[in-house]
Amino acid sequence: MNVALDRVLFGDNQFFGVNHMSEDKARAQSMKFQDLAAIIEVLDLAYRSGIRTFMCTTHDRIAEVCEHFRAKADRYPDYQFFPCMPYAHKYANAVTEHGMLDALRMFLPSEGALGAILRGGVALASRDAETIIRLLVDAEMKMFQGLRTPVIFLQNVVTDLVLGLGANACFGIFADHVRGRYAAEPGFITMNVPRLLDALEAAGIDNPIVCANINKIGFRMCGGRELYEQVLAARRFRPIAMSVLASGAIPPREAIAYVRQFDRIESIVFGASSAANIRQTKSLIDELYA
Amino acid sequence: MIRTAIVGLGKMGLSHLAILRAHPMLDVVGACDSAVYLTDVLARYSGLACFSDYARMLDEVRPSAVLIATPSSAHATMVEAALARGAHVFCEKPFVLDVADGERLVAMADSAGLVTQVGYHFRFVGAFQEAARIVRSGALGTVHHVRAEAYGPVVLRPKGGTWRSARDAGGGALYDYACHALDLVNFIAGMPDGVDGVVRQGVFSTAVDDEVYCTFRYSRGASGQLCVNWSDESYRKMSTRITVWGTNGRLTADRQECQLYLRSRHPALPDTRPGWTIRYTTDLTQEVWYYLRGEEYSAQIDYWAESIAARRLDGRNCFRSALQTDRLVAMITGTGGGLRPIPVVHPGRRPSWWRRLVAGDRA
Numbered sequence: 001m002n003v004a005l006d007r008v009l010f011g012d013n014q015f016f017g018v019n020h021m022s023e024d025k026a027r028a029q030s031m032k033f034q035d036l037a038a039i040i041e042v043l044d045l046a047y048r049s050g051i052r053t054f055m056c057t058t059h060d061r062i063a064e065v066c067e068h069f070r071a072k073a074d075r076y077p078d079y080q081f082f083p084c085m086p087y088a089h090k091y092a093n094a095v096t097e098h099g100m101l102d103a104l105r106m107f108l109p110s111e112g113a114l115g116a117i118l119r120g121g122v123a124l125a126s127r128d129a130e131t132i133i134r135l136l137v138d139a140e141m142k143m144f145q146g147l148r149t150p151v152i153f154l155q156n157v158v159t160d161l162v163l164g165l166g167a168n169a170c171f172g173i174f175a176d177h178v179r180g181r182y183a184a185e186p187g188f189i190t191m192n193v194p195r196l197l198d199a200l201e202a203a204g205i206d207n208p209i210v211c212a213n214i215n216k217i218g219f220r221m222c223g224g225r226e227l228y229e230q231v232l233a234a235r236r237f238r239p240i241a242m243s244v245l246a247s248g249a250i251p252p253r254e255a256i257a258y259v260r261q262f263d264r265i266e267s268i269v270f271g272a273s274s275a276a277n278i279r280q281t282k283s284l285i286d287e288l289y290a
Numbered sequence: 291m292i293r294t295a296i297v298g299l300g301k302m303g304l305s306h307l308a309i310l311r312a313h314p315m316l317d318v319v320g321a322c323d324s325a326v327y328l329t330d331v332l333a334r335y336s337g338l339a340c341f342s343d344y345a346r347m348l349d350e351v352r353p354s355a356v357l358i359a360t361p362s363s364a365h366a367t368m369v370e371a372a373l374a375r376g377a378h379v380f381c382e383k384p385f386v387l388d389v390a391d392g393e394r395l396v397a398m399a400d401s402a403g404l405v406t407q408v409g410y411h412f413r414f415v416g417a418f419q420e421a422a423r424i425v426r427s428g429a430l431g432t433v434h435h436v437r438a439e440a441y442g443p444v445v446l447r448p449k450g451g452t453w454r455s456a457r458d459a460g461g462g463a464l465y466d467y468a469c470h471a472l473d474l475v476n477f478i479a480g481m482p483d484g485v486d487g488v489v490r491q492g493v494f495s496t497a498v499d500d501e502v503y504c505t506f507r508y509s510r511g512a513s514g515q516l517c518v519n520w521s522d523e524s525y526r527k528m529s530t531r532i533t534v535w536g537t538n539g540r541l542t543a544d545r546q547e548c549q550l551y552l553r554s555r556h557p558a559l560p561d562t563r564p565g566w567t568i569r570y571t572t573d574l575t576q577e578v579w580y581y582l583r584g585e586e587y588s589a590q591i592d593y594w595a596e597s598i599a600a601r602r603l604d605g606r607n608c609f610r611s612a613l614q615t616d617r618l619v620a621m622i623t624g625t626g627g628g629l630r631p632i633p634v635v636h637p638g639r640r641p642s643w644w645r646r647l648v649a650g651d652r653a
Binding site: 016017018019021022023026030089092093095096097098099100101129157160161162163164165166167169170191192195217218219220221222223224246247249 | 300301304305307308309311312325327328331332334335336337338443444445446452526527529531544545546547570571572573575577578579580581582583585
């Protein structure tokens with residue numbers, strides 16, 4: 001399976017108050033997008049500019065977006081989602097409030113053999129751990145029912161945690177489940193590309209889709225920009241560049257020109273909330289890749 | 291390679307474990323937690339030697355460094371056990387719940403020549419480091435007020451069955467949230483000499499505080515305020531901010547940016563013009579070798595490893611430094627500053643404003 005990736009993907013940070021530069025800007029954005037209509041308006045703007053892939057976190061509010069796209073399917077005949085799971089704060093807050101086991105119970109179906117295992121709090125066999133991973137993926141995927149999701153990503157906080165723990169087999173469990181159950185290609189978001197590529201290779205995942213910060217100032221490119229450049233030249237993987245503008249720290253033309261020099265990079269994901277920014281970034285990418 | 295063990299595999303512990311394992315100078319030789327369901331899975335998938343008994347782990351794997359990320363009430367005895375076996379220690383915040391324990395452990399580490407550190411990771415955030423640099427330079431003139439704030443969405447309804455909702459375990463917003471803000475006050479503006487006007491209340495919790503407010507007093511005449519509330523859903527995640535006012539300007543820093551307003555150019559910062567100067571995290575952040583959740587978490591572990599290699603005993607966030615924050619906490623609880631402890635007010639029993647006014651009850 002070799003899913004074709006669009007050159008330009010639309011991200012969702014701006015909708016949920018994520019901004020790497022300013023908490024005030026983040027808050028202003030989350031105010032602006034508290035109504036679904038405001039989010040749809042921006043997605044429509046992006047769609048009219050030719051961006052038909054929405055790469056989004058499995059935030060509760062994305063369920064409303066999905067509902068819209070299901071209801072108006074005829075309006076977006078070629079639209080697709082790249083879900084990125086999980087929305088980590090949902091889990092982190094639940095663990096802080098309820099403890100790890102109770103938090104897990106909250107997010108999993110309560111019936112069945114698994115419920116009994118969790119209630120018992122006894123040692124989990126590895127088969128059970130695999131079942132839990134699959135059930136968590138299924139729980140996150142519920143909102144996308146009936147929509148096209150050709151690539152399903154593991155968020156960087158989980159990818160990089162598993163990577164650090166050295167539990168590489170978990171990448172394989174995720175990849176197998178995503179392929180088997182959703183006929184989708186697994187994707188991995190990371191801040192640690194060189195290290196992750198070794199781990200994915202060890203897990204037997206060939207030519208993986210990897211989404212990572214790739215920008216001219218080396219912002220959150222662990223291992224350093226030079227090592228990333230070597231990896232981009234030499235390793236077999238399908239990179240998607242994010243944080244290309246480094247939250248606005250690099251002028252757009254310069255930022256995209258930097259990414260353009262690496263032939264291996266298949267896509268650029270960016271988020272914006274104004275028509276002018278969306279059009280400008282999209283047409284810059286089109287121009288530099290023409 | 292430094293033989294390293296970790297105890298406590300909750301949210302912070304797992305994150306620490308991932309960072310430890312990714313560090314080129316550290317060799318993780320043991321991990322310990324009382325939750326067997328967790329250590330079993332971890333052992334199977336990561337190949338780590340896992341334990342459920344802390345003392346047994348220390349005796350069997352003989353680590354030369356130990357990271358402690360257990361609930362706060364266990365810190366003192368676990369730190370002591372590690373130091374007694376000659377291990378360097380990294381302990382999650384808050385350091386200890388009893389200042390006397392802290393003093394004993396500082397002395398113990400000093401006499402054994404062991405490296406210590408506490409997980410006040412905000413001191414490794416570029417924007418807060420920049421704030422500390424500017425305040426210490428004197429460019430703000432005479433500092434007369436500081437405000438430290440921390441808000442977030444942790445306890446949003448009654449109930450909660452974890453140690454964070456148990457007072458004896460060091461739960462509550464004071465130990466969990468406020469101590470970060472207090473440590474930043476110590477780091478950026480210096481330690482206050484006194485505390486008054488303490489308010490610690492439950493919003494939803496019945497046994498611990500969900501909000502903490504107080505006034506700081508400095509003997510030089512400056513004042514400050516602490517505003518902490520972890521029952522605020524309008525924040526997506528923990529948000530911590532410190533503002534310092536001086537006769538020559540104002541500075542505000544959070545994890546993302548450091549905003550400085552200078553009234554006039556100051557010889558201590560000759561390149562900074564009057565008016566606003568804003569520096570962002572993209573510009574202030576030092577890259578790390580491995581990233582998980584934020585550069586500061588990796589940076590603090592890297593600093594600890596380097597301290598061990600260099601036998602740096604008085605480094606950033608060493609026990610002695612973290613004990614200052616525990617002292618500030620003790621002033622707030624009334625156990626360390628001669629102040630009367632203020633009881634936690636529970637929502638159900640909170641008297642009306644009118645009755646409080648009539649009764650002259652400030653609690």
